[in-house]
Amino acid sequence: MPHPLRTRAFRLLFIGRSLSLLGDAAIPTALSLAVYLATGSTGALALVLGCAMVPKLLLLPLGGVVGDRFNARTVALTTDLVRCATQLFVGVELLGGSPALWQIAVAEAIGGAAGAFAMPTVSPLIRGTVAESGLLRANSLMAVVNSATRLGGPALAGALILTAGPGWAFVLDGASFAVSAALLSAMKVRHIPIPRRSLLSDLKEGWSEVRGRDWYWTSLIAHAVWNGAAAVLMTVGPALFIHELGGKGIWVALLQTGAAGLLLGSLLAGRARPRRPVLIANLGLATYALPLGLLAVHAPVAVTIAAYGVSQAGLGFLNPVWETSVQSAMPAQALARVTSYDWLLSLGAMPLGYALAPLAASAWGAEVPLTVAAVAVGAACLATAAVPGVRRFQAPGKPAEHTAEMTA
Helix, strand or coil: CCCHHHCHHHHHHHHHHHHHHHHHHCHHHHHHHHHHHHHCCHHHHHHHHHHHHHHHHHHHHHHHHHHHHCCHHHHHHHHHHHHHHHHHHHHHHHHCCCCCHHHHHHHHHHHHHHHHHHHHHHHHHHHCCCCHHHHHHHHHHHHHHHHHHHHHHHHHHHHHHHHCCCHHHHHHHHHHHHHHHHHHHCCCEEECCCCCCCHHHHHHHHHHHHHCCHHHHHHHHHHHHHHHHHHHHHHHHHHHHHHHCCCHHHHHHHHHHHHHHHHHHHHHHHHCCCCCHHHHHHHHHHHHHHHHHHHHCCCCHHHHHHHHHHHHHHHHHHHHHHHHHHHHHCCHHHHHHHHHHHHHHHHHHHHHHHHHHHHHHHHHCCHHHHHHHHHHHHHHHHHHHHCHHHHHCCCCCCCCCCCCEEEC
């Protein structure tokens, strides 16, 4: 089996994605600090984050349609250029010393909208540049880079903020998108054109692909519950650690252990060949109930941190295994739309967790939302084992034969 990096198109895609992921990983830290320093208001930060998230959620289904109608390379290249412009604009605003909140909010909204069109193209890009036999290894490589940037991104952001200011983090991110666009322009991606119909027809066809596979839509529900539970931990966890469990240093240690676990899980996925990939991956995802439950009962901190590392390894294993299963089993001409529904459910569950967790914690204490989240994520992920399609999914099916065209 030839290594995916020996394929020129995937090699260019891999380098571009690696650079843009590293730039993106530095943005959350830089954005939160920059907005707070400029306004002194946590509400202003929530506004900016909302401006980036809402357009992304609203436009994701449309992004899936566009990703299937047009070559994924063209769509990704265009969105990279848009995000390059928005990040450079924010960077220049911050470097100027008098940033206007509304301008940053508008730029982030435009960038979020571009992200809605970019996210569904990732799977078609990988499938369009790698042979089916190399999909798992290619997805594992992408997951490893994603995990590594989560480890290195905050450190890079901290170094830029301390030495040059948060504006340079945005300049770096903009430059990474520019390089990614240049690399995309130099590669070729297989593309299967679909008939031009109404937008509603395309959306319905994509949804029918989701609804017609019980292993897919039931797993999406479990993954959405996982994302909602993760939002609960990210909301109530910092205060619980700072005030009761040893301080902010322990919270950072938990996050770094999780990032290391994510990386290890991604590496393992590249070598594993599970007979029932969807079942094993979902069962691994159920381990997220462990740190939530341990944190709810105030278990020893070392045990909770270790459990969080294990649970994140489960996530790291799931991501490339799941992507490979979807890319191989779904029709190529509907892959972007199918992926957009996946992202929509996953991202849509997180704001719900962000909103409900603080309310429940203030009313009954942090232990209640943590316990509910632990039970919900454990039950949802384990319940997929009862679904016939999940149990029977043993090997990715070969996609139907279509006439593919290579576009430069």
